[in-house]
Amino acid sequence: MNFILKIIDKIEFLVYKKNMSMEKIPENTISQLLKDVEEVRKRFEAKWQKTGEKYNIFNVAGIAHKEVIMCRFLADLLNPQGKHCQGSRYLRLFWKTISSKLPEKLELNIEKTKVTAEDGTDENRRIDITLEDDNIFVPIEVKIGAGDQPKQIADYYKFAREKNKVKKNNVNVPVLYLTVDGHEPSEISKAGVGKANYVMLSFKDHILTWLEACVQENEKIPEITVPVRENMRQYIAAIKSQCGKSEDAEMEEEIFKRITQNEPSVRAALDISRNMDFMKKALEAFECQVLKLVKDKLPVAVFTPAEGLNMIQVEIMDGNYILDVNFDWKTFCIEVDKNEKEKRNRQIEARLIQKMVEITNHKNENRDDGIFDLYGTNRYPGLESVDEDLYFYRLYKLYTENPQEAADRIINIAYELENVKA
Numbered sequence: 001m002n003f004i005l006k007i008i009d010k011i012e013f014l015v016y017k018k019n020m021s022m023e024k025i026p027e028n029t030i031s032q033l034l035k036d037v038e039e040v041r042k043r044f045e046a047k048w049q050k051t052g053e054k055y056n057i058f059n060v061a062g063i064a065h066k067e068v069i070m071c072r073f074l075a076d077l078l079n080p081q082g083k084h085c086q087g088s089r090y091l092r093l094f095w096k097t098i099s100s101k102l103p104e105k106l107e108l109n110i111e112k113t114k115v116t117a118e119d120g121t122d123e124n125r126r127i128d129i130t131l132e133d134d135n136i137f138v139p140i141e142v143k144i145g146a147g148d149q150p151k152q153i154a155d156y157y158k159f160a161r162e163k164n165k166v167k168k169n170n171v172n173v174p175v176l177y178l179t180v181d182g183h184e185p186s187e188i189s190k191a192g193v194g195k196a197n198y199v200m201l202s203f204k205d206h207i208l209t210w211l212e213a214c215v216q217e218n219e220k221i222p223e224i225t226v227p228v229r230e231n232m233r234q235y236i237a238a239i240k241s242q243c244g245k246s247e248d249a250e251m252e253e254e255i256f257k258r259i260t261q262n263e264p265s266v267r268a269a270l271d272i273s274r275n276m277d278f279m280k281k282a283l284e285a286f287e288c289q290v291l292k293l294v295k296d297k298l299p300v301a302v303f304t305p306a307e308g309l310n311m312i313q314v315e316i317m318d319g320n321y322i323l324d325v326n327f328d329w330k331t332f333c334i335e336v337d338k339n340e341k342e343k344r345n346r347q348i349e350a351r352l353i354q355k356m357v358e359i360t361n362h363k364n365e366n367r368d369d370g371i372f373d374l375y376g377t378n379r380y381p382g383l384e385s386v387d388e389d390l391y392f393y394r395l396y397k398l399y400t401e402n403p404q405e406a407a408d409r410i411i412n413i414a415y416e417l418e419n420v421k422a
Contacts, residue, residue, distance in 0.1 A: 032268075033258075033265050033268040033269060036258050037255050037258065040254050040255050040258060041251065041255075044250075044251040044254075067128075067142060067143070067144045068118075070144055071129060071142045072117050073235055074129065074207075078091050078094055078115045078129065078131070079115035084228045086228065088110045090214050090217075091110055091115065092110050093210055093213045093214055094210050095108050095110065097206055097210040097213065098176070101200075101206070102199060103174060106138075107135075108133055108136060109133040109135070112134055113131050113132065113133045114131075114132045114133070115131055116130045116132070117129055119139075121155065121159045122159060123155060125155055125156070127139045128140055128141055129142065134165070135164070136164055136173050137160050137173065138173060139157075139160045139176065140175075140176040141156060141176070141185075142179075143178065144203075148186040148188060150189070151189065152185075153175050153177065153190050153197075153198050154189070154192065154193045157175050157197045160175065172196060174196065174199045175198040175199070176199050176201055177198050177200050178201040178207070179200070179201075179202060179203070180202065181203075181204055182200050182201060182202030183200065185198060185200075203239045204239075208236065208240070211232060211235065211236050212236070214232060215229060215233060218232070278392040278393040279328075279392040282395040282396040283327050285399030285400045285403065286303075286310070286406070287310070287327075289399055289400065289403035290399055290410075291303050291312055293407035294407045294410050297407075297411050298411060298414060300314060300315045300319075301410075304324075309331060309333075311326050311327070311331075312324070312327075314410065314414045316414055316418050317348070317418060317420075320336070321334055321335065321336060321349075321352065322334070323413065323414055323417060325410050325413070328380075329378070329379055329380040330378065330379060332362060334356060334417075348420065351420045351421070352420050355416060355417060355420050356413075356417070359413055359416060361378055379391060380394075381409070383395070
């Protein structure tokens with residue numbers, strides 16, 4: 001319940017700020033609050049079902065956080081020769097949007113501007129996007145989650161300085177540093193470059209403002225630009241999700257207003273939150289109910305928390321290897337027993353890993369310390385498509401209502417590995 005936990009964090013801050021009392025509240029207040037929240041959720045879901053606006057290819061394909069792909073889309077929109085076939089209209093609106101941020105007036109010849117994605121420098125670095133006309137060369141460095149590299153802004157500014165013809169007139173063309181929130185580049189990236197030599201832009205303000213202007217421009221010629229407009233709107237939605245302005249955020253804000261309309265509702269929400277940690281409850285049931293049933297068949301099984309994982313461990317192959325199954329079923333390990341590391345059978349290990357990959361459909365990460373970690377996006381079989389917010393609730397229900405099923409899966413994996421031959 002990620003969105004509810006975010007709401008609870010806001011409520012707890014409100015309680016701290018206003019010093020509200022937290023005495024026990026009537027149960028019917030909690031029931032009414034749950035009904036109110038459910039009504040809001042259903043209304044938004046009905047809206048999303050009708051409009052389809054929550055379906056976003058950037059989020060579905062998992063590329064909203066992929067800096068290179070997001071940059072390519074941005075670069076193509078800016079490019080007068082882009083696949084949108086709308087000429088320079090988007091670049092013109094972009095320059096109009098950001099020109100007021102520049103330290104001095106720069107004239108970009110829109111019709112003669114060449115836009116390049118991943119433009120190479122003399123030092124074999126790649127500038128995310130560059131704009132170049134007959135006189136000026138503008139580098140744009142885009143950051144979506146990634147950190148700065150050493151001397152990145154400094155090198156780009158130096159490279160652009162050499163490319164710019166207006167330098168003869170002492171006109172300064174800065175690096176455009178585009179991030180989600182418009183923060184400063186790091187000192188390691190600036191490496192002594194002065195503030196006049198870079199300009200901070202943000203997706204949150206400048207890019208969203210520009211894109212909204214592009215959408216309005218598209219509406220003047222709807223018969224031509226329907227695909228462009230809709231893809232642009234999805235791009236806008238993906239950026240909003242990065243900036244905390246998603247459709248979910250709109251729903252969260254309304255729920256927060258409902259909850260904070262009076263103190264009894266706030267107290268009810270906090271009472272609910274104390275029982276909402278299904279990850280913790282699933283872990284407790286895994287450690288108790290599931291482990292007990294595994295031990296009935298495999299007495300050597302133990303529960304071990306290690307490095308942020310919470311695993312049931314089972315010795316296999318006469319104790320030479322140890323199978324680890326994490327409680328969330330997203331991580332598995334095969335460990336070489338520490339007493340056997342000097343006489344390891346690499347052929348057996350390769351077969352064990354191959355069998356585990358087949359069973360779990362996870363990827364192997366072979367470490368040097370005799371531990372083979374298998375990671376993946378998979379979940380407990382049958383729960384692969386469950387919404388992330390509900391996944392640990394479903395695990396909790398499984399571990400408490402049918403722990404034998406989960407125990408049998410672990411036991412069967414151990415038996416299959418036990419039968420692996422070199």
